[in-house]
Each structure stands twice: as structure tokens, then as C-alpha cells.
Amino acid sequence: MTTDLDAPWTRAEFEQRLRDKERYYHIHHELHVLMNTGQVEKPVIQGWVANRFYYQTAIPLKDAAIMANCPDRDVRRLWVQRIIDHDGTQGDEGGIEAWLQLGEAVGLTRDDLLSHRHLLPGVRFAVDAYVDFARRQPWEVAASSSLTELFAPTIHQARLDAWPEHYPWIEPKGYAYFRKRLAEARRDVEHGLAITLDYYRTRAQQERMLEVLQFKLDVLWTMLDCMWLAYVAKRPPYHNVGGRP
Numbered sequence: 001m002t003t004d005l006d007a008p009w010t011r012a013e014f015e016q017r018l019r020d021k022e023r024y025y026h027i028h029h030e031l032h033v034l035m036n037t038g039q040v041e042k043p044v045i046q047g048w049v050a051n052r053f054y055y056q057t058a059i060p061l062k063d064a065a066i067m068a069n070c071p072d073r074d075v076r077r078l079w080v081q082r083i084i085d086h087d088g089t090q091g092d093e094g095g096i097e098a099w100l101q102l103g104e105a106v107g108l109t110r111d112d113l114l115s116h117r118h119l120l121p122g123v124r125f126a127v128d129a130y131v132d133f134a135r136r137q138p139w140e141v142a143a144s145s146s147l148t149e150l151f152a153p154t155i156h157q158a159r160l161d162a163w164p165e166h167y168p169w170i171e172p173k174g175y176a177y178f179r180k181r182l183a184e185a186r187r188d189v190e191h192g193l194a195i196t197l198d199y200y201r202t203r204a205q206q207e208r209m210l211e212v213l214q215f216k217l218d219v220l221w222t223m224l225d226c227m228w229l230a231y232v233a234k235r236p237p238y239h240n241v242g243g244r245p
């Protein structure tokens with residue numbers, strides 16, 4: 001058990017502990033491994049794109065919740081960029097639009113995504129838990145939970161490297177989202193990390209932050225568990241009672 005009396009990690013040690021959490025990142029989930037090594041059929045990619053769209057739509061709600069709890073104008077000035085990145089502005093339509101184009105690139109309609117008709121209940125619950133967490137926690141804690149983004153450029157790059165070769169049927173316009181996120185995620189991490197390293201000072205707080213990060217890793221992993229069950233194992237909810245009503 002740790003107490004406030006245990007020596008805090010230095011900033012460098014603390015950051016390293018955060019980075020060590022990479023081993024639980026969803027890049028290692030079997031569904032991502034299968035997708036990124038060309039081992040899935042079109043319906044699996046489509047299912048993933050449609051379900052991940054719910055996460056995309058939730059990110060600005062999550063970031064708005066963080067800003068709503070944050071009295072620091074300097075932080076809000078930087079944080080608001082995340083909402084703009086996803087919602088877009090005139091002339092740069094943003095991440096949600098780019099994801100809709102990814103949907104089209106894999107053979108789904110915009111309405112397939114916007115209606116959430118393919119959304120699995122477990123994916124909805126996991127994503128909603130993230131938004132709920134951001135609403136309830138101190139803004140610095142919610143901000144720090146975004147730090148799974150430390151690991152995100154690697155997974156975006158993996159898709160950019162592997163998918164065109166394995167899935168030539170995906171239209172190239174679909175890749176704009178992943179390309180765009182490479183730089184955006186790095187910038188988000190710089191800001192998120194600065195807030196986190198400043199906020200969690202005692203050893204007990206630092207240990208708590210690792211749990212916060214694990215919560216976020218759990219959100220991402222659980223989303224993929226639900227998709228794996230539905231699309232790889234072909235056991236979607238209610239599969240043995242005739243399917244969803």
C-alpha cells in the first residue's frame with residue numbers, strides 16, 4: 001500500500017510509468033492485430049468503422065465536459081482546439097466528417113454511421129462511461145485520461161502502412177482521418193502530459209493516475225471485445241435468441 005508519505009516519482013519516472021501502460025493499449029487487442037495484418041473480411045472492417053464512429057461523436061462531448069469544469073482560461077484556449085479538430089470549421093470540416101468519409105471509403109453510407117444502427121450496446125456503454133467520467137471528475141483528472149493518445153500515433157501509422165496493401169478495396173480518401181490525427185494526437189499529448197505531470201504530485205496521486213489511465217485503456221479494450229465477439233466470433237448480442245429485436 002502506498003501513502004502520501006512515499007516519495008513521489010520524479011516527472012521523468014512518472015512519465016515512464018505512464019508510457020509503460022502501452023502494453024495494455026488496444027493496438028494489442030486481437031481484433032486490431034487481425035485487422036492490421038490483413039486477416040479480416042470487409043464486414044469486420046465495416047463493423048469497426050461504424051462502431052468507432054460513436055467514439056468519434058463522443059470525443060467533443062467529452063472535451064466540452066472537461067472545459068465546462070475548467071476555470072482556467074489559458075487551458076481552455078488550448079483545449080478548445082480538440083473540439084474544433086473533430087467538429088471542424090468552415091473550410092476544414094474536421095475529424096467527424098473525415099470519419100464519415102472513411103465510412104464511405106469502406107462501403108457504408110453516411111446514414112449507416114449517423115443513425116448508429118450498427119452500434120453494439122457494449123460499445124455504447126463503454127464510450128458513454130468515458131463521457132460520464134469526464135463530466136464527474138475534476139477537469140485535470142479527466143484531461144489526464146486522454147493520455148492513451150500517447151500511443152495513438154503508432155496505431156494510426158500502422159493502419160496507414162498496412163491497410164492499403166491488405167484491403168485494396170478501401171478508397172484512399174478513407175485514410176485522411178488517420179493521417180490528420182498523427183500531428184493532432186502529438187500536440188494533444190504535449191498539453192495533456194503537461195497538465196498531468198503538474199497535477200499529480202504525491203506518490204499516492206501518481207498511483208491514482210495510473211488507475212485513471214487504466215480506466216481509459218479499459219474503455220478502448222472493451223469496445224474491441226464487443227466488436228470481436230460480434231464480428232469475428234459472430235456472436236452479436238442476442239445471437240442465440242434470433243438476433244436483435
Ligand SMILES: O=C(O)c1cc(C(=O)O)c2c(n1)C(=O)C(=O)c1cc(C(=O)O)[nH]c1-2
Nearest residue numbers: 059145146147148149151152155156181220
Ligand atoms: O484510433 C485509435 O486507436 C485512437 C485511439 C484514441 C485513444 O487512444 O484514446 C483516440 C483516437 N484514436 C482518436 O482518433 C482521437 O481523436 C482521440 C481523442 C482521444 C481522447 O481521449 O481525447 N483519444 C483518441
